[in-house]
Amino acid sequence: MSDNHIQFLLNDRLVTLNDIDPNTNVLGYLRNHANKSGTKEGCASGDCGACTVVVAEYIGGELTYKSLNACITLLPSLHGKQLITAEDLQDGDKLHPVQQAMVDFHGSQCGFCTPGFIMSLFALHKNFPDPSKHQTLEALAGNLCRCTGYRAIMDAAAAAKNHGPDQFDRNKAQTIATLSEIQSLAMTKLSSDGQEAYSPTSLGELSQLMLDNPKARLLAGGTDIVLEITQMMKQLGTIVYVGNVPELQQFDEDGDKFTLGAALPYTQFTPSIAAHYPEFGDMIERIGSLQVRNQGTLGGNVGNASPIGDTPPVLIALDARLNLRKGDDVRNIATEDYFVDYKVTSQQDSEFIQSIEIPKPSANQQLKVYKISKRFDDDISAVLAAFNFTIENDTVTAARIAFGGMAGVPARAKACEAALIGQPWTQATVDSAMAALAGDYTPMSDVRATKEYRMTVAQNLLQKAFIEMTQPQVNTGVVQYA
């Protein structure tokens, strides 16, 4: 975007928007401005998937297709991308193969969730021409259907495999050419009626913008912040969109740690994390939905400072560190020192999370991660447990334990750790550590769980971790991961 306009492809048509409120979400743009009502509003909170659209991005020489929730995606993030909706899939009078499969397998009933499913299926088959059941479930976990019971949709998804090239493949060269051209004209600012958004393209620009606008709201994936617009009916004020800052998108791996740019979406860094910490990777697959993970970032999950964010307890247990930048100054702090109180952090005005450093596992170290929620997928934790043990010669030589959902902030279980460290790795030690855990937290009751359940399950998860580590032959889980 050059000054005060953004450009993107709406299917195959180049759209230039001037003077549009940057608080406008893509769903509102489609339905109210572009007269495309095929994309439906089910919840406007990113939880139902009815408004799923696909955005094609040209990165690293490839066109990649990502499903996302149009309700929690703001227009500034569309610049330089291709937006595809359910109305665009038909090729002449011929339905797209994923559409035809949904018809053939009776995958729609009331039809209101269907355009969203279609777009999730479209992206799935673009990324995996012959998707596995697991990949299909992952792609569709964020699309709620109240009518079908899903079996027909699973069958349709399987039937659409290897569907061959479609018009998007045929038009690929043209699409890439257009996207490359508009990407080169980077958007810098979009404003209307006193609402403004900036889109810096370097770390330096970002730092300066934050110095100039200390109270500006950072927009990365937007999967939480946009709810202020759609649910609380607020305006965000000055927005700084960080999706075009290359330094925040980097993934570095050196000797003993990974460094993750704060604005890397989950789906991009999860495989690297999972290679070293499989349980962390499995848990990330249960954060939100694929639509959310295609946009949501680790920096956002930390910066949001929710007591029920899923990654902070794991980062704390792993002794991950944050690089906070303000202007040219960078300070490196322990993740647990970031969280001060309920929704209060040690981040200062003009400061932002630049990256997160996660140590690589050492010998004899084992990470156990558990997420407890009412629903397996796309639910918020009642309790999230992260246990980082080092066991040497049947003795606990190190233990960092952190929980989410047990206090106003994601927090260490220090009494529990103390009951373990230096002790023999036995049931008796675990029993005393479970008892000690009761002194670490005073959990609350809310819609997700009572305080009693939270404490009991937190204690039992330590028991479970012990059994799984010491008696791997014992069946302990109903939850099957990948």
Add this chain to the structure above:
Amino acid sequence: MRKLIDLPTKQSSKIVGKVGASRKHESADKHVSGTATYIDDRPVMANHLHGAIGQSTIAHGTITSMDLSAVKAYPGVVDVLVADDVPGHLDIGPVFAGDPVLVKDKVEFMGQAIFAVAATSHEAAVKAAKLAVVEYDELEPVLSVKDALAKQNFVRPTHTQSRGDAATAISGSDNVLSGELQIGGQEHFYLEGQVSSAEPTEDGGMIVYTSSQHPSEVQILVAEVLGIPFNKVVIDMRRMGGGFGGKETQAAPWACLAALLANKTGCAVKLRLNRQDDMTVTGKRHPFENDYRVGFDNEGLVKGIEFNINGNCGYSPDLSDAIVDRAMFHSDNAYFLEHAHVVGNRCKTNTVSHTAYRGFGGPQGMISIEGVMDDIARAVGKDPLEVRKLNLYGQEDRNVTHYGQTVEHNILPMMIDKLEADCKYQERRAAITKFNKENQFIKKGIAITPVKFGISFTVQHLNQAGALIHLYTDGSIQLNHGGTEMGQGLNTKVAQVVAQEFQVDVDNILVTATRTDKVPNTSPTAASSGTDLNGKAAQAAAQTIRARLVEFCSEHFEVPSEQVIFSDNQVHIGEELSASHSVMPFAELVQLAYINRVSLSSTGFYKTPKIHYNREKADGRPFFYYANGVSCSEVVIDTLTGEYKVEQVDILHDVGDSLNPAIDIGQIEGAFVQGLGWLTTEELVWNEKGRLMTNGPATYKIPAIADMPEKFNVELLENEPNREATIYNSKAVGEPPFMHGISVWSALRDAVSSVADYKASPVLHTPSTPERVLAAVQAMKKA
């Protein structure tokens, strides 16, 4: 005169989409391409305004002052509407009074509409509506069934169904058990929220586009709040993005408010509820707290039973009388209760008024008796399936329900035996027993539960329907009926019926939007009755026109009427193989009939036969027939966390002769998963002030795709036509399979019971969240 069109010569050799074919949903192509139009997708008119409601912020009390100046001053606001502005009736209670369209002074639940705003945009209306300054005299809210019972706070009088002498039978039994089950409510979570758009007409009336299961009621209520005759209001309803009962009565308030705002401003007004508001201000499935006392012999045979069926109705009657009645009607499910005393209380609480939801009270009655069967089995040390079989209705005796209806064509015992064999219940039961002995932390459970669900509105006059068919001179057919399409495939099935009657391709038939000016005085599309009623009405209309065509052919071609045969998009006239035999395309006959001045349009009407019921005596035949089903669920639970997974579900279901197997299977699968959600993850939480805390999909969790059972086998019972003369001997399918979800709950209890070596029956209220399962496991460890 314009000449008749030339007809294409191509004719298919057999018709497409006849009765019994797995025809795709009539809107499937539009659904997948985003071109199916819902109310909010309709183009808006110039000056179209957007409505929003102002909600009460307390659950119970009286408004002492209301300052709307900030609302009116908000940019974009055109007008506001309060109770005193309503020209006609203020009360829009569907059956009994009690539902003011806007509160005048007395607030009865948190979120109740106290005023409405019209503004130039949806956002402006919603934002402005939050700016009211309202003061109240607060009263203590009643928020629980127990509290309502203690205070005898009811929306309708208590009703009793009784046969024999339950108290004596219980006291004379070998064993007596008692218990209580708390059954959670359920949010409909139709993906399309409530929405209506009202446009004033030149006659001082209104045309209202609404997402409603009951257009005729919306018509009446809109006319009544406006104080105008019914004939000035037209309701247009093309499709809903899901209904499930949640748009039977709950669509009307927003239609009425849109119409009132349109009337006041002179502009078209659309009123759409945001999801949070929708969940806060519309009724849900009734929570129930039912208790029982049962006497049984040492084999587990029930001798006598007393039930108190206590429905949490919320603040007003709405449909609660019939809902609690249906819970009582289904407190036997499939079992002969020789001496039964069933008391139904309609508890009044200061929450939103609970309403129709798939099953309409039936599920809450049925799960109670299923829980009793499990409890008896644990007490006598038998497999619960044995106890269930022992208590089933008989064929020639033990076959009359506690409300006096004879259970005819009782195919459930046969269905249970078939499913038990097909899903290898006994082998799996043995394997599970072994598994549970070998595993300390993970336990499995399995259960088979039956469903016997009564089909008909228990309000007798609702069992009627109308249809309207037009034939045009190109041979195409327009079909309209009083039912509403909410995804269940009603329009598809009814079109198939008409295709069958005329022996033409179903593509030839267009089902148009349900409109009160086409088919008047309709019943809601509810009680699973949509196809039974409207299919029959459409068949009647088609048969009327066909009879006219036959009569015309017979006279015109001078052949006996039995020699006029409709077949394969054609009409065969004259004696077959004779020289005078001729074959004419259907469209050609229509043209010929038109030229010869034969009426090509007809209404059709249907009323359900045989049904009668004396509510005072609680005796009669309220149901035309029963739909049956049986399901087997296997679950695995984690005794450390309470987490669980549904590993396998097998369902055998009775739809009579299926009109459309693909649609019926879709209904069964969808209903099962919805029932699964009701009993597992879908938890409604109100706080101590009466505020609904689970007001969005972030906190209220309906099943997602991975919650579908790992193995999910659904089979339609074959070669068992409905013995009653229903439309092509099919059976209703909308609600009955919802109750297959009960087998999941029973299987969870089975798994939990294993912790106590099946010697105790766990208390497991619903929804059985992981938290409740863990609590039940811990209680079993102490049992």
